[in-house]
């Protein structure tokens with residue numbers, strides 16, 4: 001799956017462990033891992049012992065208060081957009097940014113062309129786009145609308161304060 | 163009126179190109195249907211019974227002669243020579259071709275118009291009182307705040323994929339002509355004990371299949387916090403609103419499920435992060451917004467006019483129209499004119515290209531080039547000199563827009579129903595005609611006093627039937643159209659939901675049923691009591707007994 005960072009396609013150095021995969025594997029693979037947030041909460045001892053980095057994946061059904069309490073511990077938070085209609089991820093990102101989350105904020109799930117601009121403005125700095133939804137044109141989408149009334153993650157000032 | 167600056171213009175221009183590309187990708191098969199659906203809805207484009215339908219935004223119902231002429235042009239060039247004004251104060255075109263929509267949007271952008279967020283699960287066009295700015299009892303003109311909200315909500319990256327549509331209404335006077343209590347958020351300009359002006363904030367009103375009156379979540383919000391507080395409400399809703407069932411996804415369901423106290427607690431907790439932050443309105447920004455809605459250069463000599471009185475006594479038709487279709491203005495020598503879009507046997511809210519051009523001319527010549535659309539599907543020329551009223555009336559009459567029926571039984575709100583809408587259960591336009599035919603006697607209508615009749619073709623309630631004196635809801639029974647009738651609703655300050663009269667009546671019985679209802683009213687009415695007051699006083703029983711007794 002193509003991963004966009006800084007509007008460039010990059011190698012994904014992280015291994016995403018889905019709940020299914022975690023159920024099947026007795027031992028965690030080596031390397032940097034993205035685990036479901038619920039798994040993280042229940043298996044902290046195992047993950048503490050892991051050599052690589054550990055990031056978490058959340059969606060709107062997770063315990064967000066807990067996420068906001070712990071977020072500084074993560075080098076990466078992946079926010080899932082389970083379906084097109086589910087826009088909770090935008091607000092989750094905004095809340096993390098507001099709390100000065102410093103790591104990689106990655107949009108995963110239903111992530112495609114026409115929402116990349118909005119996602120970036122809400123603070124996402126990495127976009128994992130399903131293979132079949134990706135095209136080179138995606139790289140140009142960030143600049144389709146060049147002016148904004150609202151503040152955004154990188155500059156929270158609305159137009160009237162700029 | 164708000165004038166675009168370079169930023170506004172760039173934004174709509176770029177949006178046109180963005181939508182052109184989205185349409186191209188869809189037609190080329192590159193963009194999946196469901197994704198294009200969400201995108202086109204955010205651009206006001208539905209696919210309806212006959213063709214796509216394009217809903218063009220008229221922010222807070224205010225537009226110019228130039229914009230009206232462009233709408234006329236669009237209706238001629240891309241549609242069938244007419245448009246349809248809605249309860250959301252927007253205009254809809256029923257017959258555009260999908261491929262041509264980007265061109266229509268490009269033409270609209272030339273006159274500072276667009277279709278952004280007129281549909282879809284995002285913050286919709288903000289609405290207000292069509293008499294804003296000309297009322298003597300207004301605390302403040304609400305339109306600058308509507309404009310501030312418009313900017314904040316336009317292409318808001320966080321709130322473009324809400325659980326459901328989201329509607330905000332703002333009022334500035336003690337009366338409520340914006341149906342604010344049946345909006346997701348209702349904002350009322352109010353004065354607190356210290357004499358400061360701020361907002362009373364209501365949340366969770368709405369119609370549709372679960373009609374609810376909004377609840378007060380904050381009695382007084384200082385003005386500078388308007389946007390930060392809205393932001394807090396929207397974020398709480400976006401994160402907590404239901405997404406498993408689209409019929410339970412509106413904010414009213416969340417407010418009811420949590421209880422208003424808990425909902426308020428969540429909003430206030432979220433707001434703690436935001437108050438005094440970057441979203442806090444500056445005095446300069448409020449002043450800037452206000453500068454677009456300054457009173458006009460009214461003619462100080464207008465008050466000296468003596469011609470109106472003569473004309474009124476000389477021409478009974480003019481006098482009747484004056485009485486019914488004009489309203490007081492805070493500036494002496496001026497009146498507001500209500501243009502009736504409820505002519506005899508024509509769909510409520512419909513307007514032809516010729517009528518649009520005529521209104522544009524009249525506004526330019528007599529009302530500072532501005533026009534307003536109202537939530538009951540009429541238009542307003544807000545600033546007409548009394549000495550010009552006769553000329554305006556004659557011109558409107560020539561254009562079939564001077565029917566003196568404002569406020570009366572035939573000034574109905576009617577959604578397009580089965581003839582145009584893919585969601586409808588029943589036809590509405592034919593029933594409106596039936597009612598018009600039965601109650602064509604103006605003297606009788608005036609005798610009855612103000613009564614509003616609202617009709618929807620299905621449970622979605624686009625025609626506001628729940629909040630009418632007499633509400634009519636089309637229902638489908640084994641493929642036949644039937645109509646459920648409610649009484650005693652109101653969308654004003656005393657907002658309340660109508661009560662169901664009894665079992666639904668057949669299509670050819672609707673007007674007769676209304677006649678029986680009116681018979682009961684006339685029988686029980688004290689002096690010149692209004693229909694709504696009689697219903698409140700005597701309750702539903704006398705109506706129930708009589709109407710169903712007669713029908714059998």
Ligand code: HEM
Nearest residue numbers: 248249250344368369370371577578582583585622623624
């Ligand atoms: C013909 C195309 C239309 C479609 C497909 C449509 C669809 C809908 C739907 C599905 C709802 C229910 C939403 C909900 O409760 O969550 C609704 C509500 C509503 N619509 Fe429409 N509508 C159409 C036209 C109109 C028109 C012509 C008007 C104005 C005359 C209008 C104004 C409204 C209003 C005021 C509501 C009630 C909103 C509330 O619940 O607070 N719609 N519409």
Ligand code: SF4
Nearest residue numbers: 577583586619620624
């Ligand atoms: S009330 Fe129903 S029939 Fe009427 S416009 Fe709305 S969705 Fe269509």
